Amino acid sequence: MLSPIRIDTVSALDAVLAIPGACPRFCRDEEIFGEGESADYVYQVVSGAVRTHRLLRDGRRQIDEFHFAGDYFGLELGELHRVSAEAMCDASIRLIRRGALSDLAARRGDAARAILRLTAEGLQRSQDHVLMLGRRSAIERVAGLLLDIAERTNARAELDVPMSRQDMADYLGLTIETVSRTLTSLQDEGLIALPSVRHVVLKDRRALERMTA
Amino acid sequence: MLSPIRIDTVSALDAVLAIPGACPRFCRDEEIFGEGESADYVYQVVSGAVRTHRLLRDGRRQIDEFHFAGDYFGLELGELHRVSAEAMCDASIRLIRRGALSDLAARRGDAARAILRLTAEGLQRSQDHVLMLGRRSAIERVAGLLLDIAERTNARAELDVPMSRQDMADYLGLTIETVSRTLTSLQDEGLIALPSVRHVVLKDRRALERMTA
């Protein structure tokens, strides 16, 4: 049973926002929507992983967020998307008509609260991101990202990392070389292992957590 | 947010959220609430200016946001404040009981939408902050902050800067010395003037905007 203000589980959110929608597949690096386009849909990752990003005029890219199975993205206050979204690997994405969602929110208080909750969670994550970019060193940022991926993909020690080094760099406000060197140094210190480029084993989670706390 | 009905002005928001509340005064650097405290109120700046921040264990500080007259802050999804808030100068702050706000939101769709709108605007600002910290140089960050202050305080060319250099640094992810040097170099280039420490004159706004676009 839901409290008047809190919706406590992802599945509860999904139940409230269960609106039929198409569920197309996108392949690796395919654009789902672009910055400045009309925000006619809200999206949910069914399988795979998605990145959302913004670009400066000169090409500098900042990845805003990574989205994993179950996550919603593309929810906007205004009429236009403020970020672009691309699949990081083959992904299936549920499309929810924005009009259907606002109709639902207008009729049902719990749906309106679910939307508020999604937005507020996005804000919390963005605030964490700000703290990371403003005040943490490269090694702390990388450690934090690995732990975040572990948590959000429900991985134990061994992670499937769906993003390239460039994606990690553009999320962390670093360069690809710094990310690579930092991962190597974490490996040298025995905190992680890198069996392959897109797999990371967390060997000393406690130590990683100490870096990010 | 999702609804076709938009609330377009701050005053409209205020009308919807007009709940009687105390309006205490805080003096410079006084804490309004602390990170981890129970979030029993939502706050609105009546006059003055407020900063919200988070601290790492070792004392590194990241300012999350500056709040000016009319701005709401301290709105939380969960039970606890995730940031601390302090007055940057003498300020009067309206306190709104959170319970009163959620009652109102439960009864009136437009109030619920107003809360969503506030949250979504906070998210947009936080995303802009992420882009700034992740991918902009010191001079671009400082220029961006000055323009932001100008816009939010409705200043034309001459700005009243309510924050210290340390506050600017902790918002921009820089050090106090870098902020100071950057302001000096903007002055040397003729883009701004610094008649006194807490006053800035924007002499070439176009050039400043070019840096931040």
Added chain:
DNA sequence: CGACACTTTGAAGAGGTTCAACTGGTGTGG
């Protein structure tokens, strides 16, 4: 006027970037 906090400036240093070369894994074609 003097004390104190904040700001500015200077010089040296570090962390991260840049540019460049090399490595390794993957896919393709002979």
Added chain:
DNA sequence: CCACACCAGTTGAACCTCTTCAAAGTGTCG
């Protein structure tokens, strides 16, 4: 089935922006 090409990732070295540490300057308030 191997050779080769290609691309992402790694490593190295030089460089640069920003930081750190130190000192001097400025403004404010008793």
